[in-house]
Amino acid sequence: MSTPLLEIKNLHVRVEDNEILKGVNLTLNRGEVHAIMGRNGSGKSTLSYVLAGKDDYEVTEGEILFNGEDLLAMEPDERAAAGVFLAFQYPIEIPGVSTMTFLKAAINGQRKARGEAELTTPEFMKAVKDAAGLLEIKQDMLKRPLNVGFSGGEKKRAEILQMALLQPQLCILDETDSGLDIDALKVVSEGVNKLRSADRSMLVITHYQRLLNYIVPDLVHVFSAGRVVETGDKSLALELEAKGYADFDETNAA
Amino acid sequence: MHVQTPVRLSAAEESLVAQLESAGAKDAAERLRVVGLPTRRVETYHYTDLKTLLSAVPPLAAPANEASAPAIDIPGAYRIVIANGVVQSATTAPAGVIIGKAAGSVLTTRDDVIVRLNAALVGESLNVELAGSVDPVIHIDRRMEGEGAHVQSGAKIHVASGASATIIETISGSDAAHIGNAGSYVSVGDGAEVTHILVDLSARQAVNFATVEYRIAAEVKLKSVVINAGAHLARVNIFADFVGEGAHGDFFGLNVVDTDEHRDITLDVTHGVPNTTSAELYKQIARGRGRAVFQGKINVAMDAQKTDAKMMTQGLMLSDEAEILTKPELEIFADDVVCGHGATCGDLDDTHLFYLMSRGISRQEAETILIRAFLAEITDAVEDEYVSEALSGIVERWLKKDA
């Protein structure tokens, strides 16, 4: 079998003096979609930040291979150029930076890093238009400063727009569904599904089984106290919905 | 009678006294001989100790016989050059504009050494009268040319009632150790709408002083923008007096400092009549060992009820050795007013940087994007597209320059 897109091996991570991740093991093959579910505070966002390269975290043990290469040795921008994309649980507002300027800097920054030609303005405009159309985002919103004044749902949608535009190999969706209304959830899920392909993998973090009716995962991982304690097919999500996390806590404690 | 013992004068002070005497300004010379240049003990110069900072004074300027290129070229602007203090003949003035000159300084008598020097040493001043809706941007292009010289200049701008105009003043010149002292008096008549911009772009070897006075009549809409982007030592005094009701002033300013530069904007706004409003936003950005100073004082007179004045200052520190110093002050004698001030200072936001980098933007470009965003609020404040572009250009040049 070919090299997995992502291999997380025995990952231990500290924040300040607390060990948050305590031996995460996870392998994601090309084209697969995995869901991660788990209690509040179990370390799901921490894992997503470590993958994206936020520097407040100290990896004390373990490794992460992306396409067989050491992901932890790369800067956040290098990871993005290599194909890692995190749709943030809480996208931040950046006043004074226009959304379009930002999108152009991002797409061309990645292309430059990969040795590809930068997009011309018309090419860029078309790419944005297509991505906005896919997610039913009004062009007006893109004229505003980055995420500034966007509603909670609009911010989530804008994250997926960026994802559609940047065409990453690894999409990490951290609770993209929270804050989306019922219709928006459908639109965004359809957008995400259109991005599914044989050479793109996704890690979908969610609390709700409902999202997984739209974005059907190949595998579901249960996260508890900083590691994966159970892995199963999509029926595991239904089981969790019915029973809660208590059973899995015991597994973890044992 | 109390006799003050004269202070020990520095070489720079000796030169200034001699220059004042040679110009026949006996009182100013005597005053300087007695008190010297202001030190940190003088409140308004607390962060800009001129006695220590001003090391040498070049000879008084002679008329310029060479000219450098304009510091910025604003398409369609009507440009008037003042070279080494001498008003140059300009092309035919556009409709609504009358150009003239007058002997002496344009500044009001004030207890300030920069004002006193300008008042005593300026030979002639430009006089600009603006009426109606003045279409082209008025560009007053002050130059310090040739060898290092002590250059005094003056410009009085009078905007007639009901008129509208955009005026930009630039200070620039040859790469020499000049000292500039530019005085501007801007009087805005009832109901006029004016944008007035002052940009210091003088050479790094130079020192530049400037004083801007605004006299703001009733129902005026004034926008003032001051940018300190030149001279290793710069100090701009801004005095704004609200003298008619119903007027509003927006005051913007920017100090950008690098290496060992020291740039100071000191603002003094007086709401002297009821029902006037102002908003002040001053930003400072410092890298290297640069030092940026903003002092802002808002005075509200006893009968200036319903004054609404909000002052904000924001600093962005790009190095550990840089310094950003701010002193906001409110002096309020009326009781029915809304006044406030706020100040923030810090370095670039790490969460912002991470967000941009996580999308594939390099650290360096992400920093540039964030700095540009910080500064855009000032450069975007100007409505005229060409002028706003020119101001952004100044910021861009600063960003590209390696500290």
Ligand SMILES: Nc1ncnc2c1ncn2[C@@H]1O[C@H](COP(=O)(O)OP(=O)(O)OP(=O)(O)O)[C@@H](O)[C@H]1O
């Ligand atoms: N910078 C930090 N300093 C201290 N503790 C932190 C920091 N960041 C995260 N933590 C802690 O790490 C734990 C895991 O947080 P994380 O955000 O990864 O949880 P999560 O699984 O994403 O939770 P949720 O489902 O609520 O989003 C929490 O207990 C949190 O308080």
Ligand SMILES: [Mg+2]
């Ligand atoms: Mg989380």
